[in-house]
Amino acid sequence: xxxxxxxIGAGIAGCSAALHLAxxxxxxxxxxxxxxxxxxxxxxxxxxxxxxxGNSPGLQEHLTMGSLNIFKRLQNELGHDLEFRQSxxxxxxxxxxxxTYAKDRVLESQNNGFEMELLSPYEAKALEPxxxxxxxxxxxxxxxxxxxxxxxxxxxxxxxxxxxxxxQTNTEVSSIKRNGGVWTLGTSEGDYEADVVVVAAGAWCxxxxxxxxxxxxxxxxxGQMWSTEPLPPRIFGTIGSFESSFHWSEALxxxxxSPPELTHxxxxxxxxxxxxxxxRSGEIIFGGDRRDxxxxxxxxxxxxxxxxxxxxEILPMLMDFPITKTWSGLMPFSMDGHxxxxxLPNNENLFVVTGLASSGFGRGxxxxxxxxxxxxxxxxxxxxxxSDPARFQSTGSYEGRTGSLA
Numbered sequence: 001x002x003x004x005x006x007x008i009g010a011g012i013a014g015c016s017a018a019l020h021l022a023x024x025x026x027x028x029x030x031x032x033x034x035x036x037x038x039x040x041x042x043x044x045x046x047x048x049x050x051x052x053x054g055n056s057p058g059l060q061e062h063l064t065m066g067s068l069n070i071f072k073r074l075q076n077e078l079g080h081d082l083e084f085r086q087s088x089x090x091x092x093x094x095x096x097x098x099x100t101y102a103k104d105r106v107l108e109s110q111n112n113g114f115e116m117e118l119l120s121p122y123e124a125k126a127l128e129p130x131x132x133x134x135x136x137x138x139x140x141x142x143x144x145x146x147x148x149x150x151x152x153x154x155x156x157x158x159x160x161x162x163x164x165x166x167x168q169t170n171t172e173v174s175s176i177k178r179n180g181g182v183w184t185l186g187t188s189e190g191d192y193e194a195d196v197v198v199v200a201a202g203a204w205c206x207x208x209x210x211x212x213x214x215x216x217x218x219x220x221x222x223g224q225m226w227s228t229e230p231l232p233p234r235i236f237g238t239i240g241s242f243e244s245s246f247h248w249s250e251a252l253x254x255x256x257x258s259p260p261e262l263t264h265x266x267x268x269x270x271x272x273x274x275x276x277x278x279x280r281s282g283e284i285i286f287g288g289d290r291r292d293x294x295x296x297x298x299x300x301x302x303x304x305x306x307x308x309x310x311x312x313e314i315l316p317m318l319m320d321f322p323i324t325k326t327w328s329g330l331m332p333f334s335m336d337g338h339x340x341x342x343x344l345p346n347n348e349n350l351f352v353v354t355g356l357a358s359s360g361f362g363r364g365x366x367x368x369x370x371x372x373x374x375x376x377x378x379x380x381x382x383x384x385x386x387s388d389p390a391r392f393q394s395t396g397s398y399e400g401r402t403g404s405l406a
Contacts, residue, residue, distance in 0.1 A: 001190065001191070001192050001193070002029065002192045002193035002194050003026075003027040003028055003029040003166065003192075003194055004026045004027045004028065004194065004195050004196065005021050005026050005027070005028045005029070005194055005195065005196045005197075005198065005375060006028075006029050006030075006031060006183070006185060006192060006194035006196070006197050006198070007021070007028065007029070007030045007031070007197075007198045007200055008030075008031050008032075008173055008185075008197065008198065008199050008200060008201050008208060009030070009031075009032060009199070009200035009201035009202060009204075010030050010032035010034075010035075010036040010037070010038075010153075010157060010167060010169065011037065011039060011040065011041035011042075011153060011200065011201075011202055011360070011364065012037070012041040012149075012152065012153045012156055012360065012361055012364035012365060012368070013041075013200045013202075013353050013354075013356065013360065013364035013365070013367045013368045013371075014030055014032075014198070014200035014201075014353075014368065015030065015036065015153060015156035015157045015159075015160050015368070016070065016156055016364060016365040016366075016367070016368025016369060016372075017198055017200055017353065017367075017368035017369075017371050017372045018030045018157075018160040018165040018167070018368075018372075019156060019159050019160040019163055019165070019368070019372075020368060020369045020372035020373070020376075021165070021198075021372045021375060021376060022160055022163035022164045022165040023163050024372065024373075024376035025376075026375070026376060027164070028160070028164070028165040028166070029165065029166045029167070029168060029192065029194070030157075030160065030165060030166070030167040030168065031168045031171050031173060031185065031187060031192065032167065032168065032169045032170075032171065033170070033171065033172040033173070033201075033204075034169065034170065035169050035170070036153060036154050036157040036167065036169065037149065037150055037153030037154055037157075039202055039203075039329060039330060040202055040203070040223075040329040040330055040331050040332075040360060040361075041149060041153040041202075041360065041361060041364065042149050042150045042153055043149065043150075043225070043327055043328075043329040044149050044223075044225075044287075044329065044358075044360070044361045045149075045225065045238075045275050045276060045277060045285060045286075045287055045361075046083075046146050046147050046148055046149045046152075046277065046279075046285075046361060047089070047144070047145075047146055047238045047275055047277065047359075047361070047362060048064075048067065048068055048071065048084075048086075048144055048145040048146060048147065048361070048362040049064045049144055049359055049362045049363070050064035050065045050067075050068050050141075050143045050144060050145075050362070051064075051109060051114040051115050051116050051141050051143055051144070052065065052113065052114045052115040052143055053065050053113070054112050054113040054114050055112055055113035056112075056113075057383075058383055058386060059339070059383040059384070059386040059387055062366055062370060062381070062383050063339070063356075063363035063366040063367055063370075064359075064362060064363055064366065065143070065366075066365070066366030066369060066370075067362055067363055067364065067365040067366035067367075068086075068143065068145065068362075070365040070366065070369060071084050071145070071147060071152070071365065072084070074152075074155055074156065074159060078159055078162075080151075080152075080155035080158065080159065081151065081155075082147040082148060082151055082152040082155055083146075083147050083148040083151060083152075083279075083280045084145060084146070084147040084152070085145055085146060085147075086142075086143065086144070086145040087144070087145055087146055087236055087237045087238060087277075088127070088140060088141060088142045088143075088144055088145075088237045088238075089140070089141045089144035089237050089238040089239070089240060090119075090124055090127075090128050090131060090138045090139070090140055090237050090238075090239055090240070091138060091139040091140075091141075091239075091240040091241060091242050092131075092132075092135045092138055092239070092240070092241045092242065092313075092314045093135055093136045093137045093138065093139070093242050094135060094136065094241065094242070094243055094313070095136065096136065097246065098136070098242045098243065098246045099136045099137060101242065101245075101246045101249060102118065102137070102139055102242050102246075103118055105139075106118045106139060115141065115142055115143055116139055116140070116141050117139070117140045117141075117142075118137055118138075118139055118140075119137060119138045119139070119140050120137055121133045121134070121135050121136070121137060121138065123138075124137070124138035124140065127140070127237070128235070128236060128237055128239075130234055130235055130315050130316075130317050131239075131314065131315065132313065132314055132315065132316055134313075135313075135314065139242065144237075144238060145238075146238055146277050147361075148279070148280070149361055152361075156365070168189065168192075170188075170189075171187045171188055171189045172187060172188045173185050173186070173187050173208065173211075174186045174187060174188065175211055176197065176208065176211040176212050177212075178212075178347075178348070181195075181348075182194070182195065183195070183196070183197045183349070183350070185197070195349060196349040196350075196351070196375055197349065197350050197351070198351045198352070198353065198371055198375065199216070199344075199350070199351065199352045199353070199354070200352070200353045200354065200368070200371075201354070202330070202331075202332045202354060202360070203218065203219070203220035203221075203295070203330040203331065203332040203354075204220075205218050205332060205340075205352060205354040206218050206219075209344070209352070212344075212347055212350065214344050214345070214346070214347065214350075215392070216340060216344075216352060216354065216389065217334060217335040217336075217340075217392050218332045218333065218334050218335075218340060218354050218355050219258070219259050219292060219332075219333050219334075219335065220294060220295050220330040220331070220332065220333075221259060221262065221290050221291065221292055221330070221331045221332075221333045221357070221358075222289075222290075222291050222293055222296065222297055222328055222329070222330055222331075223287055223288075223289060223290055223291075223328060223329055223330075223331055223358060224287060224289055224299055224300065224303060224304060224307075224326060224327065224328040224329075225285055225286065225287030225326065225327055225328070226285070226286060226287070226304050226307065226308065226323045226325065226326045227279075227283040227284065227285040227286075227323070227324060227325045227326075228283055228284045228285075228318070228321040228322070228323065228324055229282075229283065229321065229322075229324045230281055230282030230283050231278070231282045231283070231284060231321065232282065233278065233282075234278060234284070234317060235276075235277060235278040235284060235315065236278075237277070238275065238276070238277045239274070239275070239276050239277065239286075239311070239314060239315065240274055240275045240276075241272065241273070241274040241310060241314065243271060243272050243273070243274070243310075244261075244263065244271045244272060244273035244274070244288070247270065247271040248260070248261045248271070258292045259292065259333035259334060259335055259336075259337060259357075260336070260337040261290070261333075261337055261357075262290045262291065262292055262333075263288065263289045263290045263291065263303075264289070264290070264291045264292070269303075269306070272288065272306060272307070272310045273288035273289065273290060274286065274287075274288040274307065274310050274311060274314075275287060275288055275358075276311055283324075283325075284315075284318065284321070286307055286308070286311045287307060288307050288310070289303045289306075289307060290331070290333075290358065291303075292333075295330060297328040297329065297330060298328075299326050299327075299328055304323065304326055308323060331357055331358050331360065332354045332355055332356060332357065332360065333355065333357045333358075334354070334355030334357070335392075336391075336392075337357070338355065338386065338387060339353075339354075339355045339356055339357075339363070339367065339386075339387040340352055340353070340354050340355035340387055340389050341353045341354075341355075341367055341370060341371055341384055341387035341389075342371070342374065342380060342384050342387055342388045342389050342390075343374070343380070343389070344389050345389060345390045345393055351371055351374065351375060352389055353367045353368065353370075353371045355387075370383070370384060
């Protein structure tokens with residue numbers, strides 16, 4: 001059993017890679033330990049980033065705007081209902097220090113050809129009526145959008161199947177070995193062979209890398225979310241806050257053995273992070289915490305309360321609606337904060353796509369397309385130099401956490 005290319009992981013990046021590999025004419029199989037979208041790809045907020053291609057597109061633009069184009073194609077051309085819409089986003093500014101930071105960022109972004117606007121509270125409220133007038137302002141990004149994570153990831157899987165790929169679910173990889181120029185994957189359902197292997201298993205990529213003696217410096221970071229009961233349409237764009245990005249720009253304390261841009265250092269909160277939207281089905285959903293606690297997905301109730309309070313500062317109407325559901329998921333954060341996409345060093349025909357952090361849903365389709373292009377053409381897009389896994393070889397040893405692959 002096997003294929004020319006085996007992709008390990010049926011999240012959004014893995015399914016996108018499989019779709020583009022199959023469309024390139026390569027026989028492709030996806031092996032997934034659970035079901036399609038059973039981990040972070042299916043339980044995130046569903047926000048799509050991107051502020052334009054800019055004057056000199058780099059990796060970030062290929063990931064965000066490239067993914068946006070793929071979302072459009074999947075819904076508009078291939079006919080999958082993703083609940084996708086390009087709704088724009090509003091990022092709230094809470095104080096004077098944040099305002100100065102946001103103003104500088106907007107001006108710099110505009111000079112570099114990106115689409116961002118700094119709006120007064122009244123200007124923002126004219127576009128998003130539930131926004132608070134007590135903020136100092138809002139940054140508006142018209143290119144940003146939203147889609148349903150579960151529907152979307154499953155649609156990528158179905159599109160890959162329609163293109164000729166095979167998907168093997170509930171199959172855990174226990175070993176990866178190379179014999180005679182062929183990769184052999186030992187799994188709970190028997191052995192599979194491939195000329196090329198793409199590791200796209202999110203927070204579990206570290207475990208898979210160690211099977212071939214390679215340290216992939218990615219850590220599981222737990223995020224948690226909450227929702228209200230279904231409500232009539234009240235919120236139309238995606239909502240965020242400048243508090244965390246301002247604090248992270250100030251280089252708050254960073255632990256050497258943890259990824260950057262977390263909301264907690266150990267058990268201590270250092271900032272508040274926020275993102276949310278209203279689903280088509282009516283629930284208002286928000287999240288934001290990023291805690292480096294290994295593979296433990298236990299909900300931290302106090303963090304939910306902080307996040308609800310943060311959201312209510314921006315959308316006062318939320319004070320009238322209780323939380324009806326909470327959930328969590330594991331996000332793959334690299335140790336330097338940048339994606340890890342490309343060929344793994346010292347291993348023939350072994351590739352990885354991970355480290356997309358909390359924006360894997362909005363960047364995963366583009367990442368999958370880039371890695372598929374690298375495999376199919378045997379030549380990487382130049383922007384992947386920014387995400388080359390080989391950059392970690394000179395940084396010394398890295399000892400990552402180990403989690404169950406089941």
